[in-house]
Amino acid sequence: MEFRDLKRQYKKNKRSIDKAIKKVLKEGVFIGGKPVQELEEKLADYVGVKHCITCANGTDALTLVLMAWGIGKGDAVFVPDFTFFATAEAPTFLGATPIFVDVDEDTFNMDPDSLEKAIEAVKKEGVLNSKVVIPVDLFGLPADYDRIIPIAKKYDLLVLEDAAQGFGGSIRGKKAGSFGDAAITSFFPAKPLGCYGDGGAIFTNSDKEAEVLNSLKVHGKGKSKYDNIRIGMNSRLDTIQAAILIEKFISFSKKELYLIEKKSNYLRNNLKNIVKIQKIPKGFESSYAQFTITTSDKETRDQLQKYLTEKKIPTNIYYQNMLSNLVVFNDISRQKNSLINQKVLSIPFSPYIKLKELNFISSSIKSFFDFLRLSDCDE
Numbered sequence: 001m002e003f004r005d006l007k008r009q010y011k012k013n014k015r016s017i018d019k020a021i022k023k024v025l026k027e028g029v030f031i032g033g034k035p036v037q038e039l040e041e042k043l044a045d046y047v048g049v050k051h052c053i054t055c056a057n058g059t060d061a062l063t064l065v066l067m068a069w070g071i072g073k074g075d076a077v078f079v080p081d082f083t084f085f086a087t088a089e090a091p092t093f094l095g096a097t098p099i100f101v102d103v104d105e106d107t108f109n110m111d112p113d114s115l116e117k118a119i120e121a122v123k124k125e126g127v128l129n130s131k132v133v134i135p136v137d138l139f140g141l142p143a144d145y146d147r148i149i150p151i152a153k154k155y156d157l158l159v160l161e162d163a164a165q166g167f168g169g170s171i172r173g174k175k176a177g178s179f180g181d182a183a184i185t186s187f188f189p190a191k192p193l194g195c196y197g198d199g200g201a202i203f204t205n206s207d208k209e210a211e212v213l214n215s216l217k218v219h220g221k222g223k224s225k226y227d228n229i230r231i232g233m234n235s236r237l238d239t240i241q242a243a244i245l246i247e248k249f250i251s252f253s254k255k256e257l258y259l260i261e262k263k264s265n266y267l268r269n270n271l272k273n274i275v276k277i278q279k280i281p282k283g284f285e286s287s288y289a290q291f292t293i294t295t296s297d298k299e300t301r302d303q304l305q306k307y308l309t310e311k312k313i314p315t316n317i318y319y320q321n322m323l324s325n326l327v328v329f330n331d332i333s334r335q336k337n338s339l340i341n342q343k344v345l346s347i348p349f350s351p352y353i354k355l356k357e358l359n360f361i362s363s364s365i366k367s368f369f370d371f372l373r374l375s376d377c378d379e
């Protein structure tokens, strides 16, 4: 069993992907060109925003938006404490200070009350200027924008949606990538919509910001490539990756999201009353970048992981550390947050996982807890 079955996915879409790659090779344009433009149009249309600007990866996408907004030294950027490193790395890279906000133990996403508390604490301290909040759509589930956006408005903060894992998710039909002032996604292979290397994109409704971003991602170009008007980056999506993504996006939107919904419901139902699963609030849809369960404590989680490994069921711990506990952030961590990292376990899931495999996973988890409960009976 694979943790995330990219080989089976390729097999299912081999013909169209191979054809798209060959076409790029034949045409001999490897940077920019028609596939990149076509992909940007398709994704902007799908997400429901005016502009999609592709770039080299999700981390660059975060950095580019923060650059366009002029974020740097002396600025506070609010990020969830429980996310992939890049969410906090991008603002820190630009000289800003990440403020780690506690997450909701049921959804794993940024807790709006903790966000407001953190903003107030920074204000009271009077050292940093609060500028941006970066909510993360963790494991495919959109963050609580119904509550986060009004808080950001109240304190005059910009919202940058980190939908690196969220592409394909939605809240009452409104798609991930359309929340806040700008959003980013990643096409890292294991993300909901992945390519065959690195890739990323930015979503915005602002014409002016789109123009700045298109300049920043190509060495701060002006009217031409050699008329540089600002310091930027070299961050483009390869033409081959764009061509692959166009084909994968068709299959993602037409077929895979359907499979994800059916199979996640099936697995959730199997695991009901056996183990706690990431909560999907009413009206929210997840694209299940990960299927993540929670145990009562670290010891149980570690035992369960060992048990599943013995059964040859691969698992991963996303994420091993709260960001605020990482050595690299020692100097700036302020408050103590919940330690959800000690209790989570991600189990195999992808659109092409077989029902048989899902059954084996859930029956194995059930037998683990049965044995745990009745452990004194066999002595």
Ligand SMILES: *Cc1c(COP(=O)(O)O)cnc(C)c1O
Binding pocket: 057, 058, 059, 060, 083, 084, 086, 087, 136, 162, 164, 165, 186, 187, 188, 198, 199, 200
């Ligand atoms: C993967 C990821 C990123 C970074 O994307 P890359 O394409 O790997 O640079 C940023 N934020 C989150 C939440 C991610 O999961």
